[in-house]
Amino acid sequence: MKKRIENVKIAYIGGGSQGWAKRLMNDLALEARISGTVALYDIHPEAARQNAKIGNLLSEREEAVGKWTYEATGDIQEALTDADFVIISILPGSFQEMASDVHVPEKYGIYQSVGDTVGPGGMIRALRTIPIYKKIAESIKQYSPEAWVINYTNPMTLCTRTLYEVFPAIKAFGCCHEVFDVQHLLADMVEEATGEKVERRQDIHVNVIGINHFTWIDRASYQNIDLLPLYKQFALKYAETGFEKEPGSWERSVFSSANRVKFDLFNRYGLIAAAGDRHLAEFMPPVYLESPEKVTEWKFHLTPVDFRINDQQSKMERTQKAAAGEEHFELAPSGEEGVAIIAALLGLEELVTNVNVPNNGQIANLPKGAVVETNAVLRFNSVQPVLAGSLPADVHGLVSRHVANQETILRAALDENRQLALNAFINDPLVEPIGLKQAEKLFNEMMDNTKEW
Amino acid sequence: MKKRIENVKIAYIGGGSQGWAKRLMNDLALEARISGTVALYDIHPEAARQNAKIGNLLSEREEAVGKWTYEATGDIQEALTDADFVIISILPGSFQEMASDVHVPEKYGIYQSVGDTVGPGGMIRALRTIPIYKKIAESIKQYSPEAWVINYTNPMTLCTRTLYEVFPAIKAFGCCHEVFDVQHLLADMVEEATGEKVERRQDIHVNVIGINHFTWIDRASYQNIDLLPLYKQFALKYAETGFEKEPGSWERSVFSSANRVKFDLFNRYGLIAAAGDRHLAEFMPPVYLESPEKVTEWKFHLTPVDFRINDQQSKMERTQKAAAGEEHFELAPSGEEGVAIIAALLGLEELVTNVNVPNNGQIANLPKGAVVETNAVLRFNSVQPVLAGSLPADVHGLVSRHVANQETILRAALDENRQLALNAFINDPLVEPIGLKQAEKLFNEMMDNTKEW
Amino acid sequence: MKKRIENVKIAYIGGGSQGWAKRLMNDLALEARISGTVALYDIHPEAARQNAKIGNLLSEREEAVGKWTYEATGDIQEALTDADFVIISILPGSFQEMASDVHVPEKYGIYQSVGDTVGPGGMIRALRTIPIYKKIAESIKQYSPEAWVINYTNPMTLCTRTLYEVFPAIKAFGCCHEVFDVQHLLADMVEEATGEKVERRQDIHVNVIGINHFTWIDRASYQNIDLLPLYKQFALKYAETGFEKEPGSWERSVFSSANRVKFDLFNRYGLIAAAGDRHLAEFMPPVYLESPEKVTEWKFHLTPVDFRINDQQSKMERTQKAAAGEEHFELAPSGEEGVAIIAALLGLEELVTNVNVPNNGQIANLPKGAVVETNAVLRFNSVQPVLAGSLPADVHGLVSRHVANQETILRAALDENRQLALNAFINDPLVEPIGLKQAEKLFNEMMDNTKEW
Amino acid sequence: MKKRIENVKIAYIGGGSQGWAKRLMNDLALEARISGTVALYDIHPEAARQNAKIGNLLSEREEAVGKWTYEATGDIQEALTDADFVIISILPGSFQEMASDVHVPEKYGIYQSVGDTVGPGGMIRALRTIPIYKKIAESIKQYSPEAWVINYTNPMTLCTRTLYEVFPAIKAFGCCHEVFDVQHLLADMVEEATGEKVERRQDIHVNVIGINHFTWIDRASYQNIDLLPLYKQFALKYAETGFEKEPGSWERSVFSSANRVKFDLFNRYGLIAAAGDRHLAEFMPPVYLESPEKVTEWKFHLTPVDFRINDQQSKMERTQKAAAGEEHFELAPSGEEGVAIIAALLGLEELVTNVNVPNNGQIANLPKGAVVETNAVLRFNSVQPVLAGSLPADVHGLVSRHVANQETILRAALDENRQLALNAFINDPLVEPIGLKQAEKLFNEMMDNTKEW
Ligand SMILES: [Mg+2]
Ligand SMILES: [Mg+2]
Ligand SMILES: [Mg+2]
Ligand SMILES: [Mg+2]
Structure with missing residues (x-):
């Protein structure tokens, strides 16, 4: 008999994300052995709220064998407190x-x-991102020092490097597909x-x-x-x-x-x-x-960044529909x-x-x-x-x-x-x-x- | 469908051993995916020959799903040449x-x-064993430099250390249960x-x-x-x-x-x-x-070493019986x-x-x-x-x-x-x-x- | 023409010492190229005061080519502030x-x-000394982070190690003859x-x-x-x-x-x-x-520690005499x-x-x-x-x-x-x-x- | 009284050199505390012979307080055998x-x-020089493994690196002004x-x-x-x-x-x-x-390399004159x-x-x-x-x-x-x-x- 682990808490920094957040919710729904709460933190709380709605709708579906409660928050302390895992996937700037x-x-x-x-782009982006990660690292040190921190944001190397520079005892690593x-x-x-x-x-x-x-x-x-x-x-x-x-x-x-x-x-x-x-x-x-x-x-x-802007736009529209329960999508492993x-x-x-x-x-x-x-x-x-x-x-x-x-x-x-x-x-x-x-x-x-x- | 790999050659240095050799033959017989030849090298060729007999008898048994040919030799060059694996398990002294x-x-x-x-015993044993391992390392360097070498002999640390000191490019490691x-x-x-x-x-x-x-x-x-x-x-x-x-x-x-x-x-x-x-x-x-x-x-x-001597004696007797086909033992994973x-x-x-x-x-x-x-x-x-x-x-x-x-x-x-x-x-x-x-x-x-x- | 450097400040922690302090005062008096102030800090301020008196008497002597002002203090902040050098030579316990x-x-x-x-003695002494050195390191970090710190106290290794553990950027080293x-x-x-x-x-x-x-x-x-x-x-x-x-x-x-x-x-x-x-x-x-x-x-x-107690006693008597100007000693390199x-x-x-x-x-x-x-x-x-x-x-x-x-x-x-x-x-x-x-x-x-x- | 050390042997690889060899001979003549033999080895033995003549003439001069015997050789074994020092200054190619x-x-x-x-030039030069240095290292390993080896040839880093790669126990270092x-x-x-x-x-x-x-x-x-x-x-x-x-x-x-x-x-x-x-x-x-x-x-x-060619030409003319005793130069520290x-x-x-x-x-x-x-x-x-x-x-x-x-x-x-x-x-x-x-x-x-x- 396989173990089931309940009451896991995941804090998601950048929880209003249009891409990664969905893939995570999808994969969580497909994993029967774990359940718990996901706190979606974002500096755009509305985006997080929509993702929370989508997540909770998803969790109600029968084929969703992993059951999770999604909560949106604009308060990083609330998101991090008691977290077992912290996922970071933000758009810096x-x-x-x-x-x-x-x-x-x-x-x-x-x-x-x-x-x-x-x-040139990656370097300037890094200069802009490092101060943000410095603050995130300080928050994790304060509110969830024992949590495992998984970074998805680019520049991956410098984001992860900053977390360790600011909080050397952090349990963090970066993931890339x-x-x-x-x-x-x-x-x-x-x-x-x-x-x-x-x-x-x-x-x-x-x-x-x-x-x-x-x-x-x-x-x-x-x-x-x-x-x-x-x-x-x-x-x-x-x-x-x-x-x-x-x-x-x-x-x-x-x-x-x-x-x-x-x-x-x-x-x-x-x-x-x-x-x-x-x-x-x-x-x-x-x-x-x-x-x-x-x-x-x-x-x-x-x-081209235009492509990204348009892509983001269409994703946001789909998000709104999905949050309103107007779009049905199949659960499938994200890869x-x-x-x-x-x-x-x-x-x-x-x-x-x-x-x-x-x-x-x-x-x-x-x-x-x-x-x-x-x-x-x-x-x-x-x-x-x-x-x-x-x-x-x-x-x-x-x-x-x-x-x-x-x-x-x-x-x-x-x-x-x-x-x-x-x-x-x-x-x-x-x-x-x-x-x-x-x-x-x-x-x-x-x-x-x-x-x- | 699982892969089957044939024509693997294992050289066993200390192939006249009364303990390890048997356990290996037993486990090889239980692994259906691999087959090939085991060259049993020993400074006591008669002991190796008896083990070869036992191995070949074993291989003929129906429940032996892994089929191996065992050959005894007193010539280390012959044993090592073309070996994919070298197992070393000797009694030094x-x-x-x-x-x-x-x-x-x-x-x-x-x-x-x-x-x-x-x-004191381990140290003196080491002083005696290192020169033997020096020679083994030189032989491996000469005859099977690409083979994987698995050491079981004690003192494990110094045996393995000697192999690398003499032949730094060796692919060797020591195993202990x-x-x-x-x-x-x-x-x-x-x-x-x-x-x-x-x-x-x-x-x-x-x-x-x-x-x-x-x-x-x-x-x-x-x-x-x-x-x-x-x-x-x-x-x-x-x-x-x-x-x-x-x-x-x-x-x-x-x-x-x-x-x-x-x-x-x-x-x-x-x-x-x-x-x-x-x-x-x-x-x-x-x-x-x-x-x-x-x-x-x-x-x-x-x-006490007396115990070891008696134990060895009774093992040798069983070996002789087994080689003569007079003793039947069940195949079972050795651990x-x-x-x-x-x-x-x-x-x-x-x-x-x-x-x-x-x-x-x-x-x-x-x-x-x-x-x-x-x-x-x-x-x-x-x-x-x-x-x-x-x-x-x-x-x-x-x-x-x-x-x-x-x-x-x-x-x-x-x-x-x-x-x-x-x-x-x-x-x-x-x-x-x-x-x-x-x-x-x-x-x-x-x-x-x-x-x- | 050789350089002369004036207004050097030395803070001496353990400035009431009966041995090292004297040797330092002696050697400073013999070095014509440097002059300045020595702040003698001790948890026994009276002992520091007597050493200050001796030092100032010494400095007045004609053959003392290096001229120094000695000041005793029981306030480590005062001793350390503006120090170019910190000498530590204490008796821990x-x-x-x-x-x-x-x-x-x-x-x-x-x-x-x-x-x-x-x-056993060195270890217990170390356990007693490390907390003292922790405090000293914190004081140096606060009041004289740029000063060179010279340690003479035993256990030398652990005293110096503690300084660096507590204040990694310290410029410290230990000296022994x-x-x-x-x-x-x-x-x-x-x-x-x-x-x-x-x-x-x-x-x-x-x-x-x-x-x-x-x-x-x-x-x-x-x-x-x-x-x-x-x-x-x-x-x-x-x-x-x-x-x-x-x-x-x-x-x-x-x-x-x-x-x-x-x-x-x-x-x-x-x-x-x-x-x-x-x-x-x-x-x-x-x-x-x-x-x-x-x-x-x-x-x-x-x-025997009795010897040390007696030796300390006789040194203290000589200190008192010297501070009172009643004992004349020749200046000579201490080695x-x-x-x-x-x-x-x-x-x-x-x-x-x-x-x-x-x-x-x-x-x-x-x-x-x-x-x-x-x-x-x-x-x-x-x-x-x-x-x-x-x-x-x-x-x-x-x-x-x-x-x-x-x-x-x-x-x-x-x-x-x-x-x-x-x-x-x-x-x-x-x-x-x-x-x-x-x-x-x-x-x-x-x-x-x-x-x- | 200062020590005098006699019978020092220096092997000079590239001993026909028009620049470094002269500076060395000059400085040796000015150092009263050391005397001995310099073996000038060169693949152009005639150039080495001329330098030997100059060196010996120099050594006869009264103001040459360091007395040395110079010998030219085209045999590296002869040059290296018994050498206390090996100086390498060659023109590779x-x-x-x-x-x-x-x-x-x-x-x-x-x-x-x-x-x-x-x-590009340095790299191609290196590719050409490394095989030469490989041979030099092998000769030193064979004939003067205990000698101190001083390299002056460029590319300095790769010349010195090659010496150590080929003969790890070499006592070599590179010098540059x-x-x-x-x-x-x-x-x-x-x-x-x-x-x-x-x-x-x-x-x-x-x-x-x-x-x-x-x-x-x-x-x-x-x-x-x-x-x-x-x-x-x-x-x-x-x-x-x-x-x-x-x-x-x-x-x-x-x-x-x-x-x-x-x-x-x-x-x-x-x-x-x-x-x-x-x-x-x-x-x-x-x-x-x-x-x-x-x-x-x-x-x-x-x-421009033309400059180097002309410079070399004029140096060689001066060398010939000096070897013939027709040019007098003052001894002075070379720097x-x-x-x-x-x-x-x-x-x-x-x-x-x-x-x-x-x-x-x-x-x-x-x-x-x-x-x-x-x-x-x-x-x-x-x-x-x-x-x-x-x-x-x-x-x-x-x-x-x-x-x-x-x-x-x-x-x-x-x-x-x-x-x-x-x-x-x-x-x-x-x-x-x-x-x-x-x-x-x-x-x-x-x-x-x-x-x-
Ligand atoms: Mg990536
Ligand atoms: Mg073991
Ligand atoms: Mg000491
Ligand atoms: Mg140079």
Whole structure:
């Protein structure tokens, strides 16, 4: 007989979210072994209230085997008090600020496919987000120091790093699904090569080593098949055309790609880059992001903020309908791991998956304290990274540059040292080619668009 | 459909063994997914030949779903060539030497319950074993550098340490079942406390941190139950009487105990010592091993070498019978994990279990390079220790003393530096109380009994 | 022309001291390049006042080329405010407590030659001293965070460790003259071997590696002479008789020895132990401290607390006379380095000498953060340890045991965890031989004699 | 009386050198305390023979108080056998290859002021030099494993790194005078600010932290003056004009500059870059090396290889004259430290100076094993780096990029992995702006010009 655990409390910071919150509610409803309360905290309480309504409606449905009570609140203390878990998934700043992050650099010839992690957009976004996370960390320290904290916000690395800098004893880690997509790609590759169907993404075993959105796989296997030699052929075969399960599908969504960036990185560096091409491209000099045309050639997309605004708008409309009970949606696993992670931390299963936590030796040649992404064993009240090894010298060069920049941005934000921020900014591989003078001008323009700095 | 993997080659060094070899053959016969050849190498080829006969007879039995061919050889090159796995389980030295290890110190008032790990016996045994392991490591480097090497020989730490010292790129680790017994004890505790039956030992999740036979558990859980507070009550309740599932059973076997040493260590140090009392007692000053009478009071046993000789004799007789097909034994899981480990390394399952490998950060406050025991994730062609954390200051004091002694013994054996060996010897907690002069005398007497030093 | 630096402020915590304070005043008077104010703070303000009088009288003397104003105060804030340097040299606890430290263990067969560093006395003294140092660290953090802090109090390691634990940004280090005496011994050895006079102690270059009062020299030279081979002969030659410049002189002072302990340690471990025999003996099992008779055979002394009380009494009488201007004493270099160190930190010279600071890699195989003793380069506002290397495995075993005990005692004192303190206590090499039960009894008796615990 | 040390043997690899060899002979002649033999080894034995003649003529002169015998040899075994010191100062490759290093990149818009350390030229030079150093290391291991090895060849970091990679027990370090020039600059600054004459360069105390030619000073003092605040004013004051002791003098020599690069780096990063502007500029993106015109604006020079060829020609003519006894030159200290270093290692003095050795903790946030430049204490047979601390986050970003590239180049050269070399090449800040395609073309062209790859 399987255990049932009741009265679990989850505090959700950013509980008015239009995306993650729904996926979580969906997955919670599908997990029969756990029930309790979700406190949805948001600086936009109305959005949280709508999500609470949707959640409670959902919980009433018969097929919802996991029963939860959703409560919206604008008071972080209330949300955090007695929480067993804290989920953080916020949008740091306005769409206007995000538009500046992504599009102002275009005037200087810098194109960004996402703009939320590194590159000029990611850095300015980080400068804006770190003070918010500083406050969140202080609240958690005060109101729920024993809770497990799961971060989904980008820039993942610096959000998680800030939590630990402010409250070193925090039990926090960051989660990202980019590695999962690469596991799916490897599963597709196995099926192509062997004709055999891979049943579960999790059966593609990978060693994850790097930093979020720029992490790498240096060992991969499916059962007794070593996937690296297979990938070597695969990456060569599809270097020019790219690979998609459904050919042409990359063109249909701004979030999709044909994996050409990943293949090119493998052909040059010999490791599998473990994130979507949109993210990977931003960590490199403008090879893949030289121009919008080149982006198309490499078969991925820039994500205009207009798209995000429209997307948000339509999501909000659906939210309103759903909250009013006017829209029915089917329950189905979201593909996210949040609820499986919660189940593992509650002791219901053992889970080996990738997380973002401060380096304590799991990556031998990255600095201690830097937030890195590797596998970890998750069990009752425990997240233990595995020793992932060392990055090879050339990849180490690519990754450690961003690690240094991120550490510089952290210091700049916490000490409010603008020169330090600029020094990181000009060391970014997308920024460097425009030269010091232009970079400084761009920096100032973007900083002017970022409030409260 | 599950994978079947054929043509696996296992080289077994010490293949004439009367204990481990049988358990392995038994477990291999019960694993349907793997088949291949086992090369039994031994310096006593006749013993290996008998085991080969037993193995091949076993393989013919219908209920033996794993089919293996056993071959005996006295040529290590032949055994190792093309091996996928190397298992090492040898008896280093003669029973006469072992009798000296265990019993000569008794003349000086030093009692040892095992005499194979630390203490005067363990140290002298190590000095004798390291040169043997040096040769084994050189052979593996030459003939099977890519094979996975699983060590079962004691002293575990120094055997494994020698393999890495001589051949740093070796893929080796040491396995020991002592932690399993503690998991069984914790399962019994859970059953007593909750009335609920724990189905699998592996469902008792433990964080393992220390060195072989002196490793510790600082976190333990069963489902969502934190076992440390439970153990606190348990250790207090049974401090005086000890705990056994069947009361009194400890008296029936020299290998058994009533766990009083473990409870006493918990009551003083706050961590669960994760080995049998016989082993644990030898790492401490003579609190538990003050005298044979005290040993009985603490409800465990000294293991006289006479017992081992008789035991070996009766095992050999059974071996002869079995090899002649005159003895029938039922196939049943041995409780060892060797075959599960092989299955994991072949990619058939993911396994989290405790292993002994050089410290590369898995224990933050033990020296890099020292062989330590922690959990690891085992997958296809991969053993990755998890970050186990740090030992608390007082337990660190107990453990690091032995780590330093073991490093000293290693250097002494490799450099043939007798003074260095003596310096380790007198720093052992069982030896120290007899004083420098007596210790030196004992050391010389024991060394004289140890050939080729 | 040499620089003169005026208006330096030194705060002296323990400014009523009968020993160190005088030596400092003496050496300050002999240093022409620096002048300023010394604030003598003491919990016994009268003693500080008398020292201030002596200091001011001294300063008036013509031959006192360094001119200082001495002020006594009972207010630590006043003493620390604006201080450039803070010197700490206190007597932690009463003579009654010290008598318990040193003599109560004798009832249990444990003899201590000093009782202020390790051993039962050193440990209990540490438990009493750490809370005092916690307060001092907090005061320095508040009133003089930029000052250089020089500690002379024992137990040196734990006093310095506490300062850093409480105020990690402190600029503190500990100073001890024991290494100087070993340099003098080596100079004597050089003179005996070569007939050549060594002019300055500092010309005996040594690499210092270890912890205070148990530090070691693994390289030593005088000009182009390697002193290790010379010492090998020397230690053998004088193993039985000991060596003294003036034969027999060790008998005249409780602080003297004939270096037999040092020679014996060298003959066994191959390194030069770099402290007086009285200190060294206490770090080892009771080889040298087996009994008062053995101590005499080894040609050093136990230091009875009665002697200290009488000595203190006679010093106080001389202090009173000196304060009244009734006693004239000649100015002469004390042999201490405190003033040379102050001069170096003021930028007047570059000094390479041994200091006690947290390990940040200067000793590769001792834990980071533990306070260790090695050489450092002292310059203007800068103390930089040199990389001293690693201790050999056997000596590492001796030293790391005390490092672990000290860390345990620190935690015990800061967390007021009596069991933890006991766990360190029973792991001390002088305590271990009496057995757990006796040790616990002794511990309780000593703790009862120690106020405020 | 000062010691005299005779019969010292120095092996000079590259003993036909037109520059360093002369300076060494000159300084040896001025050091009265040491005498012996110098074996000049060169792959051009005639050049070595001429230097030997010059050296021996020099030694006959009366004012040459240090008497040495010079011997030329083309046999490295002969040169190394019995050597106490090995000096390595070679020109790796031909002027033709050097011309390719420096000038081929100009076709791609990449300008280099030196081309021997990093940048495209430095990297290709390294690929060519590492195999030579591999052989030298093997010879030293075989013929003079106990000798002290002093490297002067560039790329300093990778030459020294290769020596240790091939022969880990080597006693080697690299020496470079760039820091000395910065000390002279600081002395000039002190004189300008205070009117006081700084007598000795060595009285400017600096903490050196970084890698050769890109090392930094984060603390500097003269007596009790903190030089950082002074430098802050200084760098601002002379940011535009530059500073020279004799205004305009930078224009007279290709090796000179007006320190504008150093001032600009300080104004942006807050640390004193501790090398000549020509070297510093090459470690940064093309801010200072954007074009020949910009170089002139920044008041330093490109060094055309033509200049080097002519310079070499005229030096060789002077060498011939000197060897024929036709040219008289005055003995005068060269400003180099080689002989002072030899004196220190012979035990004649204690010296604190900057050296290049593998990182063993002296720089906390650079990887272990990377060759770094910091201060060290030099004594008899001993070089001990001091703990230099950590680089601030932004400077760490600049430096660690080159550390990663250098490690990649090392691996590429030792494993003959051309892709790896290219991966380092395109990650160089001077190369990155030309884009991947052009960079690859340039790489191939330069590699074609480099023999034996
Ligand atoms: Mg993500
Ligand atoms: Mg075992
Ligand atoms: Mg002392
Ligand atoms: Mg140079």
